[in-house]
Amino acid sequence: MTIRTILTVAGVGNERGDLELAARLCQQTGAHLSVLVVGMAAPPPIGEYAAVVSDAWLQERQAEMHRVSDRVSEVTSFIAASAVSGDVADEYVELAWADESVGRRARYADLTLAGPNTLLSGTLKDKVIEGALFGSGKPLLLIPAGIEPTLSPKRVLIGWDGRIEASRAVREALDMLRGAQEVRVALVDPGQGEDTHGEEPGADLAAYLARHGVKVTVDRLPREGNSVADVLRRHATDTAAEMIVMGAYGHSRLRERIFGGVTRSMIENPTLPIFMAR
Structure with missing residues (x-):
């Protein structure tokens, strides 16, 4: 399979390690970099305390959406300053459905990359791996810390x-x-x-x-x-x-x-x- 598009998934944190790693891999191979920024929403409160905490939940949801928007701006600026072509998409989804969002986006890439930051990210890691493997029909590349990846291994x-x-x-x-x-x-x-x-x-x-x-x-x-x-x-x-x-x-x-x-x-x-x- 010739790899022309590589997808990486970014959370709302400020880590750029996986993004930089994916960009270097795209530069090595001449591939296009596709980035999905994902924000995962906590489920709404239910039960007898729902009315009490609903305002706090809505405020947190709005704040998280702003963080997703800020992250999109950061990634867009990074791609504009890099030597690779790229695109950025974003989704703010309920936690339970985040893997489906990843899977849908991964269908338009040849390879999904899960770098060191993703592998240490707990919930995001699980959603990226399961979404790519079960939702896209495309391969996944795991890159542990301390290793510079290549798609031309000897x-x-x-x-x-x-x-x-x-x-x-x-x-x-x-x-x-x-x-x-x-x-x-x-x-x-x-x-x-x-x-x-x-x-x-x-x-x-x-x-x-x-x-x-x-x-x-x-x-x-x-x-x-x-x-x-x-x-x-x-x-x-x-x-x-x-x-x-x-x-x-x-x-x-x-x-x-x-x-x-x-x-x-x-x-x-x-x-x-x-x-x-x-």
Whole structure:
């Protein structure tokens, strides 16, 4: 996939780190920068105290809308002074629907970026990740703190489990994979047989990638009592990978939250850029 538009989501805070990071990535790739400024409204008061607190709630709502407007002005000025083309949209929405707003906007971008500030932002982080993955049909790139991102990584690790989500992530990342010097396909305790990974786990994906000109190696990794996420992170470090490509949420969001899952673990503790799709 050729990336021509990158979306980043900004809250009403004054942090510019993610915005600057996204602009640098757009400058590297010649992409257009799309920014969505999101303000999230608290639900209106209900019950016997609603009449007492409604004035305070309305005042806070109006103040928050002013903060969104101020943030839009800041982002507009930043883009005007930068070396990239860009556009700014804003939405002030009820907290419960913020992920839908992100998802709608992300449909008009090739990639949504969640940088270090977003990953530390609690509620905004959840809304950006869920909106991009569940509401857009487009990939998401997580960038942890201390890392300068690139869409031309030299070494890439693919976390492969044979699911549709992983297949979509690989397809969306094909341009990057073709340009990499080394791509390693990591399978953790892979099964054999037609209903899992075939008689030679990883061989089918390796053949598919090779036909696209990707330099690929297959690594079958034992769990040895560790979580799949920990095995992938450790192998990424051991192979000096600059990015992990993986599918997201093979199970429902609710199940991942209650029981844990590879996606949730990787999101909570990313050690290098993670390119996800669903």
